[in-house]
Amino acid sequence: MKGTNLGEFEELLLLVVASLYPDAYGVAIREEIIASSGRTAALGAIHAALGRLEEKGFLKSDLDSATPTRGGRRKRLFTLTTAGKQALEHNRQLRNHLWDRIPEISWKNIQVSGYYY
Amino acid sequence: MxxxxxxxxxxxxxxxxxxxxxxxxxxxxxxxxxxxxxxxxxxxxxxxxxxxxxxxxxxxxxxxxxxxISNQWIMINNYLKFSVRYLSKHWPTSLFNIGSLSIGITCFLFIFIYLSGERSFDQHFEDAHLVRRVVKDFVFEGDRTPDATTPPALAPALLSDLPEVDLATRLFPPWGRKYLIGTNRDHQYFEEGVYRVDPAFLEIFSFTVVDGPKKALLVNPHEVVITQSTAAKYFGDTSPIGKELTVFNDGNRKLIVSAVIEDVPLNSHFNFDFLIPLHFADRNIDEMWGWYNYYTYVKLQRGADHEAFEEKLQPLYLKYNPRDSVDANIFYSQALADIHLSSNLKWELGANGNMNNVRIFEAVGIFILLISLINYLNLTLAGLTKRTKEVSVRKSFGAQKANLIWQFAVEAIIVTTCSLIISAFLTEATLRQMEVFFGRPISLLDQPYLDTFLWLSIIVIATGIAIGLYPAFRFSRMGDLRSTNTRNPQQGFDLKKGLLIVQFSISVIMIISTLIVYQQLVYFQEADMGFDMDQVLVVENAREVANQEVLISRINQLPFVESASLSNGVLGGINWTFTVGYPQGILMNYAAISPEYVETLDIKITTGRNFDRSIETDGQGMTMLVNEVGLEALNLSYEQVGQSVVLDSEEDSLIYGKVIGVVKDFHFTSFKSEIKPYAFFYREEPMTNLTVKLSTSNLSDNIRELEMIWNELSGGSPMESYFLDQSFQQLHENEERLAQVLLYLTVLSIFIAFTGMLGIVNLVIKDRLNEIAVRKVLGAHTGQLVGLLSKNFVILVFISNVIGIPIAYYVMDLWVSDFSYRIELTPLTFIIASTSTIILAIAITGIRSFQASNTHLTNYLREK
Structure with missing residues (x-):
């Protein structure tokens, strides 16, 4: 089912939201993505992806109380849902499982090309 | 804050x-x-x-x-949805509509782009509107021959006498001569594009200087300005400025390259690679009024009145040539931009375009667009019956007039937009394919073509909407009940018939025009030229060989050579003229030949004899062979052939000469002009042209063997040759191109028109299927039904023929009257065109109605 599979960017977002708890909102999420992965994403794109994840049920959100730094506007704070946690775990298990199955010999071959570290 | x-x-x-x-x-x-x-x-x-x-x-x-999202937005979505549904449900008709519109638009665009190329000639020069070419009508014995050449003294006189003339230049073309130019003997080419000009040439015509100084060019008599591609040809990537070029066949004259200019664009009536200053050490051409072998271009002062300038030309000429006042040549001028299409004088610099052909193309482009639009209109009208139910349901559900109009308009917009997009791609693809035809890469995205396309898009979409709206208004006027009950409002049918007639008339006109253009071409190709030019090779630079007698005798030993001879001048190319005749002089074209020339070209001698080497007087004075027209022009009778007659006078003494033979008339130039007086003289002197008649068809091997002999005797100059029949074909290049394009377009227009008819036949048959079924059940034969159904269409095509034939006759009669040697417009052409259209109509309607009446109509009725 498509809804349960996480895209790469979606997974990144979920992880960031989880790690920023309880202060995960647009600006903070974006800054964290830039800081930790070194890639940039448009603010609009992040909002769109967050909305999509909320629709899928991986995130839930609430508006907090107003702060003066934002001209008195409230933030929308995101938190992970159980479904979101499960989706992340599912992804992690799948990866671990696949990592464990990689035979030692396959790394040897890669070494030649110089990309192994 | x-x-x-x-x-x-x-x-x-x-x-x-x-x-x-x-x-x-x-x-x-x-x-x-x-x-x-x-x-x-x-x-x-x-x-x-x-x-x-x-x-x-x-x-x-x-x-x-x-x-x-507003209601309007929802409605537009709704219109779109229903339009797409309707169009895909009736996909054969939609596909056909889009297809024929695309073809029509593509043809129109293509023709437009081609014609704007033709119209753009010489307009890219700065201040092109100020530049004029001075030409004259050559007057002789009351005959006026429009001629582009002028004497070299004209330009200096214009500059000194007329204040409105800002700049003036003379141009001396190579007159068929080829210059052997090279950096050394191993790197040499024959060059035709060598113009000798005054320094003002580069000021009048704004060629961009790519390399070298921009000012004061062509002043030094030993300098040469070359074009970019010529520079690359001789000097590769290195800068040619200051380097030396040698003209090997002009006393090893040395030229120093002073500048490189851009290549001459193809849409210019000039065609040159080298510009050399006009300079003659031995004579002053500035006062020569008697030579007519220069072209004169002037640039007028800004704001000068060119009509006033025009009026001063003739007085200026008479001022310097007072003696000529009786039979004076008539001088006038042409705008630079008009030279390509409107000027068709004797001795143009190159083959010009033809305004008539441009007009024909214009008409054809508009015709095809029209036919495809009519198709669309007709099929829309014919499909109306289908839509009465849909419209009634819409109305019952409360659709307003505006809603109906929108529905039809959106459909029209979809169809026309699709066709426009497809035709944009088609045109672009065709243009890519036709790069050779245009001589430069052209894209629809270039200006001004993009603008044209946008305008055309607006026109086509607007027409499409108008076509779509017509049924919308019809339906909106119609009451709800009527549209659900009665089947077909029959008023639209007359319009449909009228439109079909327009379409078929156009098709008939195009078929006839194409047939006639082709007949004229075939006539050119197959006509008796009066001499035989098959497998005749002409070598243009025979003067390179010092001992021509040895050359001829060596060539004659080759087994595949039927005959070889020498001449000064070539049929279909250059010849000379002089005045002869007594008491009244006539203008006689002539060429000097060796006696074998008559045999090489198989020119028939009808009276008298050929030149004879053993008769000494044959090679001297006024002893000549003339053609029949020439004999008549000299006012001589056939009895006087071979006798000594008075041919000219000088002061008080009469000059006697002899016409030793008369040759059958032959075409020595294009069929567009009449056969003129022509004379041959026999001279024992070095000649320019070697003419060889080959007997086998293995031509390339033969040329190689000829070249081997040539190289032994010529001392380094390569042999320059061409086949005579090819040079004659080039004289009719314009007509050939016209015929080809017309053929394609005619096939397209017939295709569009008749598939349009097929579409309508289909719809009509579907409409009348009830009637057909009942008739069949009641015992009608298939044949009777076919006749019943196709009768109407055949009558339409017949009427179209009645309308189209006179128009085609009128137009094509005008077209052929341009040619001195032309076909007669025979009834057969018209009969072929009309019977073929009628047979096509019968075939299309017949097959369709035969199919319809042979289906299981009883089943059809039972289902009903």
Missing amino acids: DTTTRVPRLAQKVLRWYCNPLLAEEIEGDLEEYYLLHLEKYPAWRAKLTYWYYMLGFVRPYTFKKTQ
Whole structure:
């Protein structure tokens, strides 16, 4: 089912939201993505992806109380849902499982090309 | 907060305008937070810019206001949905409509682009409107021959006498001569594009100087200006400035390259690679009024009246040539831009275009577009019956007049837009294919073609909407009940018939025109030239061989050579003229030949004899062979052939000469002009042209063997040769191109018109299937039914023939009257055109109605 599979960017977002708890909102999420992965994403794109994840049920959100730094506007704070946690775990298990199955010999071959570290 | 730290107001407004208010708060908050963050790090303008940038990043569907979608938007969606459904349900008709419109638009665009190329000749020069060419009518014994050449003394006189003349230049073309130019003997080419000009040439005509000085060119008699591609040909990548070129067949004259200019564009009546200053050490051409072998171009002062200039030309000529006042040549001028299409004088610099052909192409382009639009209209009208139910249901559900109109308009917009897009791609693809035809890469995206395409799009879409609206208005006037009950409002049928007649008339006209153009071409190709030019090789630079007698005798030993001879001048190319005759002189074309020339070209001697080497007087004085027209022009009878007659006078003494033979008339130039007097003289002197008649068809091997002999005797100059029949074909290049394009376009127009008819036949048959079935059940034969169904269409095609034939006759009669030697317009052509259209109509309608009446009509009736 498509809804349960996480895209790469979606997974990144979920992880960031989880790690920023309880202060995960647009600006903070974006800054964290830039800081930790070194890639940039448009603010609009992040909002769109967050909305999509909320629709899928991986995130839930609430508006907090107003702060003066934002001209008195409230933030929308995101938190992970159980479904979101499960989706992340599912992804992690799948990866671990696949990592464990990689035979030692396959790394040897890669070494030649110089990309192994 | 002061203004510098406040977020950009406008950006905030824009955000609030499009953004769903549910999301707006958090977005605005995030944006502002970033803004403040950036204000600390960057100048205010940059923070503001980033605010804008981030704000625009939110222009995504999920942020849009959900309530913004209005009823109108919903209705447009609805129209679109129904249009697409209708069009895909009736996909054969839609496909056909789009296809024929695309073809029509593509043809129109293509023709337009081709013609704008023809019309753009010489207009790219700066101030082209100020530049004029002075030409004259050559007057002789009351006959006027329009002729592009002028004497070399004209330009200096114009400059000194007429204040409105800003600049003037003479141009001396190579007159068929080829210059052997090279950097050394191993790197030499024959060059035809060598113009000798005055320094003002480069001031009048704004050629861009690519390399070298931009001013004061062509002043030094030993300098040469070459074009870019010529520079690459001789000097490769190195700069040629200051380098030397040698003209090997002009006393090893040395020329120093002083500048490189851009290549001459193809849409210019000039065609040269080298410009050499006009300079003759031995004579002063500035006062020569008697030579007519220069072209004269002037650039008028800004604001000068060219009509006033025009009027001063003739008095100026008479001032310098007072003796000529009785039979004076008549001088006038032409705008530079008119030379290519409107000027068709004797001795043009090159083959010009033809205004008649341009007009024909124009008409054809418009015709094809018209036919395809008519198709669309007709099929829309014919499909109306189908739509009465749909429209009635719509009306019953409360559709207003406006809704109906919109529905039909949207359909029309879809069909026309699709066709426009397809034709844009088709045109672009065709243009890519035709790069050779145009001589340069052309794209639809170039100006002014893009503009044209946009205009055409507006016109086509508007016409499409108009066509779509016609049924909409018809239906909206119609009562609801009537449209559900009665089957077909029959009023539309007369219009359909009328349109079909227009289409078929156009097709008939095009068929006839194409047939006639082809007949004329075939006539050119197969006509008796009066001499035999098959497998005749002409060598143009025979003068390179010092001992021509040895050359001829060596060539004659080759087994495949039937005959070889020498001449000064070539049929279909250059010949000379002189005045002869007594008491009245006539203008006689002539060429000097060796006696075998008559045999080489198989020119028939009808009276008298050929030149004879053993008769000494044959090679001297006024002893000549003339053609029949020439004999008549000299006012001589056949009895006087071979006798000594008076041919000219000088002061008081009469000059006697002899016509020793008369040859059958032959065409020595294009069929567009009449056969003129022509004379041959026999001379024992070095000649320019070697003519060889080959007997086998293995031509390339033969030429190689000839070249081997040539190279032994010529001392380094390569042999320059061509086949005589090819040079004659080039004289009719324009007509051949016209015929080819016309053929394609005619086939297209017939295709569109008849498939359009097929579409209508289909619809009519579907409409009348009930009637057919009942008739069949009641015992009608298939044949009777076929006759019943096709009768109407055949009558339409017949009427179209009645309309089309006189128009075609009128137009094509005008067209052929341009040629001195032309076909007669025979009834057969018209009969072929009309019977073929009628047979096609019978075939199409017959087959379709035969199919219809042979289906299981009883089943059909039972289902009903």
